[in-house]
């Protein structure tokens with residue numbers, strides 16, 4: 001990881017798309033630091049701590065040991081045979097659902113909480129949407145003995161109640177956020193407000209590749225273990241690279257982690273799948289890259305779902321983790337560069353994807369990656385993905401947290417029969 | 423960075439080589455604060471949310487604050503994600519948005535306000551509202567509406583290139599924040615980039631009421647003064663007349679927001695007028711050399 005980060009400017013042969021942003025965190029026109037002055041010093045401190053840590057072999061060794069012994073890395077790359085047969089493709093699943101706590105979010109938390117400790121900050125705060133980042137935060141805070149507060153939209157505390165319970169059991173204080181749309185966006189606002197006040201003693205652990213520099217870079221680097229492993233595993237299994245890598249995009253961290261390893265492999269097609277929600281009307285979806293415009297949200301310039309005045313719009317997705325009006329700035333950069341294509345899958349395709357994977361592979365996916373599965377199935381059936389294509393799909397999390405939501409959304413004839421009623 | 427005095431401003435009659443013309447809006451703001459400084463007095467900078475309790479009501483509120491002694495008015499267009507604001511201002515902002523307040527309405531309000539009060543008007547506006555409208559267009563619209571400047575609380579100097587260019591071209595003052603956490607290097611950059619005044623953040627944290635003034639605020643104002651002759655006003659968490667008077671002893675202005683918004687919400691215009699009078703008296707008589 002560190003060898004990529006010490007490169008200040010793309011050297012000869014590295015003139016492709018993957019690189020580090022400029023010193024202020026700009027990926028081309030995107031990213032940067034649009035935050036109140038009071039936070040600038042903390043962002044400088046965090047940037048320095050991150051750069052020092054990744055250059056320090058003892059940090060890498062501690063992180064690697066935790067990844068292996070605590071989190072369960074490497075996660076497998078699983079050839080999904082029955083799914084492949086059904087779709088006429090060759091699909092491998094990167095099994096982040098098997099990571100401790102059930103989603104890729106833990107990769108980021110391990111890195112950020114070690115950094116917090118390095119900076120001497122005893123308190124860690126976070127926002128969460130689906131609750132997966134909150135659970136990962138609460139988990140690592142318990143592991144390292146850190147005080148922890150997680151902000152969560154009130155709406156999300158209802159639909160992801162199981163994760164609220166998990167966080168509390170782990171000793172974290174969950175603070176419901178009732179302002180604005182009472183979802184992820186407002187939880188980030190509230191966490192930032194806490195941080196403005198507590199910045200001396202507190203690290204803010206953002207859960208995706210969003211926010212002001214250094215977060216988009218740092219979170220990508222902590223998540224790129226997904227892509228680095230998947231690339232090596234695929235090469236070992238197949239002796240070649242995949243044709244296509246697919247991931248869902250909320251803020252974009254699991255996708256950035258996967259794509260980071262492939263972005264210089266020009267023949268590998270990269271597709272990010274956003275939440276299509278109920279449809280393309282404003283307020284009905286979370287497709288920031290597909291339907292948003294340039295804007296500044298949560299400290300970075302990126303694509304933002306907003307009205308003609310620049311007021312940030314409410315969003316909708318069946319999955320709390322994709323229910324967000326912004327997206328990481330590097331995705332905006334990849335989109336403009338034409339390196340990654342961003343598609344969307346509406347709620348009903350995500351539900352299809354959920355059931356397809358459950359039925360064919362015995363895996364209940366989280367509703368977030370179910371969007372990627374649903375998109376892939378639809379794209380295979382209408383030829384946007386050619387038969388026989390070798391696909392790596394990031395199964396970013398498992399679906400236990402979503403069982404209630406899915407059950408309530410399935411129409412009667414689809415409801416799994418209860419043997420007791422038979 | 424080009425010398426602000428040497429460039430062409432697009433405001434009619436405001437060209438620096440036109441001695442007969444009115445001063446550029448930024449100069450009007452600076453002039454007012456400097457005149458108070460010469461008199462040995464501090465300014466009361468009074469904030470309100472445009473569109474709260476409704477558009478007409480907010481216009482009346484700003485006028486009432488000017489009549490009751492506010493020296494500078496700070497107009498806040500409502501924004502969906504006011505991340506440096508605490509619950510009181512958040513509620514007012516939400517109400518203004520729910521009532522359908524648009525940026526065109528806010529500009530119309532500023533236009534009517536500046537036509538009817540003498541106090542310089544600045545905006546407190548989150549950057550996405552500026553960016554989405556286009557910094558150049560927005561700065562020109564502010565100048566045309568008679569505003570003197572804008573505080574953009576989520577825009578640090580290093581991201582402000584476009585906004586600085588736009589505000590210079592329009593002759594309005596880009597006001598930057600200085601924070602207790604800012605290094606001297608950062609304070610120098612803030613002082614160098616800004617015009618109008620420097621907004622010294624009185625307390626760590628978001629806007630809201632505090633039982634007491636933050637300990638480090640006087641020191642911060644002093645540190646800012648080491649880098650600039652611009653007036654330095656302090657705000658965020660200045661909650662009552664005593665605190666405003668304390669700030670007025672060492673700063674060029676005391677900025678009060680939450681307390682006024684809350685009073686307007688609780689007690690309407692008469693209450694707002696009474697509190698503004700109280701704050702203005704406290705600020706204007708805080709220094710022995712003052713009136």
Ligand SMILES: Cc1ncc(COP(=O)(O)O)c(C=O)c1O
Nearest residue numbers: 208250251252253254321368397
């Ligand atoms: C399993 C899972 N996948 C994906 C996401 C979306 O986040 P990101 O786009 O940052 O990977 C979430 C967010 O909560 C999640 O829990």
